[in-house]
Amino acid sequence: MGMIFRRTTVGLVCTWFFLVGLAWGDEPKVDVGSIIERARAAIASEEVLNELDSLYFEGVLELYQNNIRGAVRVFLQKPAFQRIEVETEAFLKVTIIGEDLGWEILTNKQAEDAVPKRRLLTPEEYWENRYNAVENLYFYHGYKRERGQLVFLEQTFLEGIEVDVFQVTFDQKNIHQRMISVDTGELVASKAPDGTLVFARERETIDGIKLPKEVEYYSDGKRVSRVRFNKIEVNPWLDSALFRVPVFR
Numbered sequence: 001m002g003m004i005f006r007r008t009t010v011g012l013v014c015t016w017f018f019l020v021g022l023a024w025g026d027e028p029k030v031d032v033g034s035i036i037e038r039a040r041a042a043i044a045s046e047e048v049l050n051e052l053d054s055l056y057f058e059g060v061l062e063l064y065q066n067n068i069r070g071a072v073r074v075f076l077q078k079p080a081f082q083r084i085e086v087e088t089e090a091f092l093k094v095t096i097i098g099e100d101l102g103w104e105i106l107t108n109k110q111a112e113d114a115v116p117k118r119r120l121l122t123p124e125e126y127w128e129n130r131y132n133a134v135e136n137l138y139f140y141h142g143y144k145r146e147r148g149q150l151v152f153l154e155q156t157f158l159e160g161i162e163v164d165v166f167q168v169t170f171d172q173k174n175i176h177q178r179m180i181s182v183d184t185g186e187l188v189a190s191k192a193p194d195g196t197l198v199f200a201r202e203r204e205t206i207d208g209i210k211l212p213k214e215v216e217y218y219s220d221g222k223r224v225s226r227v228r229f230n231k232i233e234v235n236p237w238l239d240s241a242l243f244r245v246p247v248f249r
Contacts, residue, residue: 032150032166035180036141036150038180039186040141042184042186042187043209044208044209044210048207051235052078052137052139054075054077054078054234054236054238055075055137055236056073056074056236057074057232058232059071059228059230060072061086061225064223070087070089071087075242077238077242077243078137079134079137080097080130080133080134080137081098081133081242081243082095082132082136082243083242083243091109092106095121095129097126097129097133098243101126101245102129102130103121104119104121105117127170135168140178143168150166150169152166153165153167153177159188159199161188162181162182163179163182163188164180164182165180176190176191176192178190179191186203186210196217197218198216200215201213201216202214204232206232206233207234207235209234211232213228214227214229215227
């Protein structure tokens, strides 16, 4: 699955997991479409992928630099709804992507009143999170919904694995790279717009879809965080209230 767990103000949380070929010099044109279809086939059959409507992830987040450990819950619903909850001993942060708006609810659990602070996401924050949701729900076909552009970059090695590298660009700002194993078609890693490298680890097949049980985040060559999932559900029923606009006062 092309999922990329995104950076937030409290650390790295949900980022995961494109058909334009580009010739370099005299090299032959590369068919990015064939790379994508091979990557989709490594996840599940077309029938199973097309029938996907929702996903739920639950796990443990570790931020190494600050020695923070917390719980992560991710709710994804087509067409492009997303809710990410991160909870530690000190805070609860909820980021929601709705139909047209996004918002953040932050609760300082150590404060005396512990009143949630709410704010609307900026347009830039909203679209970055929306693209993340679309990428995670449509398995490399998200660019079709959001008018993204695909470009093949190179074939190289990452952690000793030969990979095809391509990028998907949304609105000329949100540029993501995908590194797909030449041998298996599986996603080895992704690069987020801020340069964070995200590795997918230990896949498990759930209801016919192969998903990573763990993702690791590297910045400037150093491992900075990890999310380990202990529960993944495919096509769960999700209450629409999860993505509803909160009351701002």
